[in-house]
Amino acid sequence: MNQVALPRKVRFFNVVVKGLQRVGIALGPVTVLTVRGRKSGQPRSTPVTPFRVDGAEYVLSGIPGSAWAHNVRAADTVELRSGRRTRTARMVEIPVAERGPILRAFAEQVPRGVAMMLDAGVVRTGSADELEAAADRLAPFRIDPA
Template sequence: MTAQRSTISPRHKARNRVVIFFHRIGLPFGPMHLLTVPGRKSGVPRTTPVAPVVVAGERYIVQAYPNSDWVKNARNAGGGVLTRGRRAKAVDLVEVPKEQREPVLREFPGQNPRSVAAFVRNGLVGSGSPDGFAAAAPHVVVFRATPRTGGAS
């Protein structure tokens, strides 16, 4: 599979705004968290909903949309704030090398089944199975999110 251009529809942009609103008033739902990273050009904080995956006690954030600005911003900033409801933690974001992404991606559909359809629809994975996700390792970006020492909590 080759990654396509970003396909975030107006409907999904509206859904993201609703998810952000509920988190900010302290009502998170599902596996969703908010990731806030500074814009790479403006420096203005940008927030996007993400569905982390936990593997061997480590938290990972997976790109669901091709050419996502949050991925470019995270690469540039190297960190951000991960929020669930009213609990926020500063995190370092380290991009996982392509050859190490497979185990994380294999876990994604089991931990975030409602998010699987977006990956298939966007052309990032060939199927919603664990094997389909693992096969997408060369072109699906994954970040390890580790708590920043001395950061916000």
């Protein structure tokens, strides 16, 4: 699947968030996920917004073909940083048949994430129904302790 190009303002936001997190400033629920690159082996970081469904914590790869999702699939563990707090975790991709309720929850809980998907042209309306219907293109990952 081809990677969707991120809009300029999303790329700018990602740089700002990573810089603020690096000096220990948390920005609400936004967390920086760092994972080793599957080809380079170098650490790669991207902002994500964890959300909860039935007591479990998830992040969504809302841009089909995103490099971070490919890297997470290949990695044993990732690092999640929020302000001065860092934790190591395992991430488990949710099977397509089980994604519906998780995608619906994302639409309700992470409106800025939905807005980013709208800006990137991934979705047209950002409704919970639309995200659920796109389960084959959007990859939620459950965050488990390492």
